[in-house]
Amino acid sequence: MSQGPYVKVFKENLISNNPILVQVLGICSTLAVTNMLSNTLVMTVGVALVTAFSSWALSLLNKWIPRKVRMIVQVLVISFWTIIVDIILRAYAPEISKSLGPYVGLIITNCIIMGRAEAFAQANKPLISWWDGLTSGLGYMVVLLALAIFRELLGFGTLLGIPIFPIDFAGRGNNWTIMVMAPSAFFLVAITLWIFTTVKLNKAAGGKK
Amino acid sequence: MTPVIDPFTLLVASIFTSNILLANFLGMCSFIAISKDFKSSNGLGIAVTAVLVITVAASWAALKYLLIPAGIEYLSYIVFIIVIAAVVQMLEMIIERVSPALYMTLGIFLPLITVNCAIMGAVLFMQIRNYDFIQSVSFALGSGLGWWMAIMALSAMRAKYDKAPVPAGLKGPGITFVTIGFMAMAFIGFSGMVRVQ
Amino acid sequence: MNKESTLYVVIFSLIITFVLVLPLSVVNELTKARVEQNKQVAQAYSILVALGLPADKKEPQKVISDYAALEKFKLADNKLVPVSNDEIEQAAKSGFPIQQLFYRGQTPNGLAWGGAFTGPGLWGNLTLALGFDEHIQKITGFQAIAQVETPGLGARIAEPWFTNQFTGQKIPDSGELKFVPGSGEGDADKTNDSVDTVTGATITSHGTRDIVDKAIAEMRTLTAGGVQ
Numbered sequence: 202m203s204q205g206p207y208v209k210v211f212k213e214n215l216i217s218n219n220p221i222l223v224q225v226l227g228i229c230s231t232l233a234v235t236n237m238l239s240n241t242l243v244m245t246v247g248v249a250l251v252t253a254f255s256s257w258a259l260s261l262l263n264k265w266i267p268r269k270v271r272m273i274v275q276v277l278v279i280s281f282w283t284i285i286v287d288i289i290l291r292a293y294a295p296e297i298s299k300s301l302g303p304y305v306g307l308i309i310t311n312c313i314i315m316g317r318a319e320a321f322a323q324a325n326k327p328l329i330s331w332w333d334g335l336t337s338g339l340g341y342m343v344v345l346l347a348l349a350i351f352r353e354l355l356g357f358g359t360l361l362g363i364p365i366f367p368i369d370f371a372g373r374g375n376n377w378t379i380m381v382m383a384p385s386a387f388f389l390v391a392i393t394l395w396i397f398t399t400v401k402l403n404k405a406a407g408g409k410k
Numbered sequence: 411m412t413p414v415i416d417p418f419t420l421l422v423a424s425i426f427t428s429n430i431l432l433a434n435f436l437g438m439c440s441f442i443a444i445s446k447d448f449k450s451s452n453g454l455g456i457a458v459t460a461v462l463v464i465t466v467a468a469s470w471a472a473l474k475y476l477l478i479p480a481g482i483e484y485l486s487y488i489v490f491i492i493v494i495a496a497v498v499q500m501l502e503m504i505i506e507r508v509s510p511a512l513y514m515t516l517g518i519f520l521p522l523i524t525v526n527c528a529i530m531g532a533v534l535f536m537q538i539r540n541y542d543f544i545q546s547v548s549f550a551l552g553s554g555l556g557w558w559m560a561i562m563a564l565s566a567m568r569a570k571y572d573k574a575p576v577p578a579g580l581k582g583p584g585i586t587f588v589t590i591g592f593m594a595m596a597f598i599g600f601s602g603m604v605r606v607q
Numbered sequence: 608m609n610k611e612s613t614l615y616v617v618i619f620s621l622i623i624t625f626v627l628v629l630p631l632s633v634v635n636e637l638t639k640a641r642v643e644q645n646k647q648v649a650q651a652y653s654i655l656v657a658l659g660l661p662a663d664k665k666e667p668q669k670v671i672s673d674y675a676a677l678e679k680f681k682l683a684d685n686k687l688v689p690v691s692n693d694e695i696e697q698a699a700k701s702g703f704p705i706q707q708l709f710y711r712g713q714t715p716n717g718l719a720w721g722g723a724f725t726g727p728g729l730w731g732n733l734t735l736a737l738g739f740d741e742h743i744q745k746i747t748g749f750q751a752i753a754q755v756e757t758p759g760l761g762a763r764i765a766e767p768w769f770t771n772q773f774t775g776q777k778i779p780d781s782g783e784l785k786f787v788p789g790s791g792e793g794d795a796d797k798t799n800d801s802v803d804t805v806t807g808a809t810i811t812s813h814g815t816r817d818i819v820d821k822a823i824a825e826m827r828t829l830t831a832g833g834v835q
Binding site: 236262265266267268269270274277278280281284285288289291292293295300302382 | 610611615616619620623624627630631634635638641642645646649755760762807
């Protein structure tokens with residue numbers, strides 16, 4: 202069965218080559234912003250768009266970039282799109298811009314974007330590079346949203362700021378604060394990796410799911 | 411407005427209580443990848459610390475003497491990344507001359523320091539918090555030392571658990587994250603220790 | 608021309624820098640006014656809410672004009688001295704902006720005092736807008752104007768559940784409002800002598816407490832003798 206290249210890229214970036222679960226890239230922001238769903242939404246949309254447009258631009262410029270300055274040009278193009286996202290947030294969503302703080306600027310160093318630029322945009326045409334960037338961002342988004350839903354729900358009892366659980370479900374007047382702090386992010390990613398990898402290994406061994 | 415923090419407190423806080431890796435999650439990619447090997451972890455830790463101090467200092471100067479006076483603060487990210495790239499390039503040349511063995515061990519991870527989020531992160535924190543020069547250098551030095559310490563600790567632990575019986579699904583990045591999670595929890599224990607201000 | 612030659616690299620670098628920086632400066636120019644206005648509206652809004660006056664971010668022009676209508680004071684010799692909007696603007700233009708302004712406004716609940724107070728948080732400074740009733744016996748409102756605390760932890764001092772604790776909160780005679788660990792939903796009792804901290808954000812909470820207590824002391828001293 203032949204799949205169109207676009208469908209193939211989509212499937213790979215979302216599942217078989219998921220940036221976080223398989224390539225283990227883009228971890229820094231995963232851990233930092235997933236304690237609140239609203240931050241995660243904005244961040245992931247930002248990353249998806251920056252990745253898409255950076256890959257597109259770099260693919261266009263491919264022929265002309267000298268080898269010596271390849272990495273710096275990649276980084277400059279990524280910075281360019283990140284600044285655009287930053288300016289737009291500051292002008293039209295100042296609350297979220299403040300809430301994300303330095304993590305908007307850190308989109309530049311998000312390994313996923315560099316990774317796609319090196320692995321795909323260099324060797325492919327602009328349009329499919331744009332698509333590859335976008336779908337990688339989507340693969341990133343899906344994992345982060347899942348983590349954020351967990352963390353915000355258990356840590357604050359809310360989703361997008363709307364209370365869902367009564368915070369006192371532990372019965373001691375405390376919510377599960379550690380969900381909001383650093384370690385939980387690491388543990389949750391570990392658990393997600395565990396489930397994902399085990400399913401993958403079972404499938405590969407031809408065993409039952 | 412520059413906050414009133416004693417630089418030494420800032421130094422100690424950035425190593426322990428606000429460890430740039432375990433509390434701010436910055437610098438994870440190379441942290442996970444290189445901690446497999448103890449010697450390279452050591453080398454990378456030193457390199458990252460050196461890059462952090464020089465870059466934050468240079469970026470502070472760029473901010474104060476170029477970006478703010480010229481009113482082009484919106485170009486900060488571009489200027490910072492250029493400074494980082496330049497510093498890393500210089501460091502690469504120095505290491506190649508001084509210690510070819512280290513140069514070979516680090517391989518691709520040396521130029522990759524350019525996109526190590528810990529470096530850019532430290533620069534951005536310096537900008538957002540309005541540190542003065544001495545505070546910036548203390549913060550950068552502390553962040554570097556903290557990062558170095560964390561990668562040494564992790565690589566020592568990996569030497570042990572890489573040989574331990576771990577469920578197949580958890581091998582590799584999985585168990586590494588669990589370990590880092592525990593390290594992060596341990597470091598939270600430091601937070602009462604030092605009042606950052 | 609050889610792509611790898613030094614001359615090409617230099618020309619390419621110059622062109623790409625130009626190509627990247629130009630659109631950025633355009634976008635920046637287009638949005639500059641808006642970003643600046645956002646900042647002014649945010650500051651004005653915070654002060655109005657802290658004083659207990661109605662303010663709606665969806666009506667930026669009204670927020671700005673209500674703010675302009677407040678009485679303003681600056682510090683001179685540790686006393687409050689009235690200052691006009693024009694004087695404030697002149698000072699800013701001359702490069703020596705007035706460092707701290709105090710406000711007084713007529714609210715449905717009577718006269719209210721307010722100001723922006725700064726102090727150290729965990730990562731950097733916290734700037735809080737605080738409002739007090741005429742005799743500094745109650746806090747009329749609390750807003751976080753500027754903070755760089757950890758998102759999801761210290762940064763929560765900006766959230767409504769935390770800030771609402773201060774609206775109408777009685778100030779103990781000692782002048783020190785206590786900050787105690789709570790349920791995470793905020794202390795709804797305005798007559799006790801404490802408010803809840805942000806769970807898990809000890810240093811930010813303590814920093815906030817210190818700023819609030821210092822502000823109470825400062826306002827009590829400054830308004831003690833009465834002002835014209």
